[in-house]
Amino acid sequence: MLFKSFLKSIFLLITCTLIPKLHAIEGDLNYPSCEFKKILETEVHLYISKSVLKDLSRDDVKTEIYTWQENANTVLQNSCIPMRRKVTVISYVKPIDSSWFTESQVDNTVLLIEMENNIEYQDIDAAGVPIFNGIIFGRFENGFKSEFCGFASASSNHFVARLKCDDDVMEHEIGHLSGANHDHKTLIEINQFTSINAFKAQRGQPIKPYSFGKVCAGRGTIMTYEPNIIHAYSNPDITFDGHRCGNPHHADNARVLREFAELYLAKN
Numbered sequence: 113m114l115f116k117s118f119l120k121s122i123f124l125l126i127t128c129t130l131i132p133k134l135h136a137i138e139g140d141l142n143y144p145s146c147e148f149k150k151i152l153e154t155e156v157h158l159y160i161s162k163s164v165l166k167d168l169s170r171d172d173v174k175t176e177i178y179t180w181q182e183n184a185n186t187v188l189q190n191s192c193i194p195m196r197r198k199v200t201v202i203s204y205v206k207p208i209d210s211s212w213f214t215e216s217q218v219d220n221t222v223l224l225i226e227m228e229n230n231i232e233y234q235d236i237d238a239a240g241v242p243i244f245n246g247i248i249f250g251r252f253e254n255g256f257k258s259e260f261c262g263f264a265s266a267s268s269n270h271f272v273a274r275l276k277c278d279d280d281v282m283e284h285e286i287g288h289l290s291g292a293n294h295d296h297k298t299l300i301e302i303n304q305f306t307s308i309n310a311f312k313a314q315r316g317q318p319i320k321p322y323s324f325g326k327v328c329a330g331r332g333t334i335m336t337y338e339p340n341i342i343h344a345y346s347n348p349d350i351t352f353d354g355h356r357c358g359n360p361h362h363a364d365n366a367r368v369l370r371e372f373a374e375l376y377l378a379k380n
């Protein structure tokens with residue numbers, strides 16, 4: 113049983129750099145206007161290592177998470193996606209052993225925390241809508257040497273994220289869990305895939321051809337690693353200084369997220 117459970121939580125190392133992102137945009141930024149009859153609310157449950165309380169108060173942690181939630185909802189609104197995030201569980205768990213965050217063991221971190229704390233993650237809400245579960249901690253310390261902000265599972269709705277890293281980290285990781293991918297430049301230059309086809313082959317599951325991020329006029333969208341980003345998913349209807357921040361054929365993360373929302377809105 114244990115072996116089977118370990119297999120189920122195989123993670124793909126989808127990571128985020130520590131470079132602080134800037135949102136001070138100087139230029140002509142245009143978001144599309146859109147109205148939706150129905151908006152999908154997706155719950156986020158966060159399990160936080162008690163070790164963060166060495167440096168932060170519980171109110172500090174709440175404030176940070178509220179900022180993540182606000183940023184996520186701003187990104188979804190700017191991107192014309194009929195979806196909202198709501199953090200409905202903030203639960204503290206035993207201090208997380210930082211040695212679990214080594215490259216070879218990260219796949220099992222979520223399961224170890226579940227076992228260690230005798231908790232059971234909830235994967236869907238009462239209406240059948242996926243719940244995103246995040247393991248939150250302060251530092252990677254001995255593991256990833258503080259290089260990364262987060263990881264998203266390739267096989268479940270779980271992510272791992274650092275507090276005090278980047279205010280978009282939660283939405284970035286949930287973006288991965290919803291089918292969004294980094295931009296081509298990040299995948300090749302930073303994630304070090306030899307080609308986009310090599311990335312697709314490693315994923316081992318179908319990838320929508322338009323599921324990639326985009327850099328426009330030197331500004332990234334939230335699935336990129338650019339230090340200066342606009343607050344949105346890639347979307348061909350967004351322009352910055354006359355450049356489209358998406359492409360309908362290969363860079364429309366907003367469409368990926370919109371399709372995710374429509375799938376569940378159609379059922380409810």
Ligand SMILES: [Zn+2]
Nearest residue numbers: 126127128284
């Ligand atoms: Zn990422």
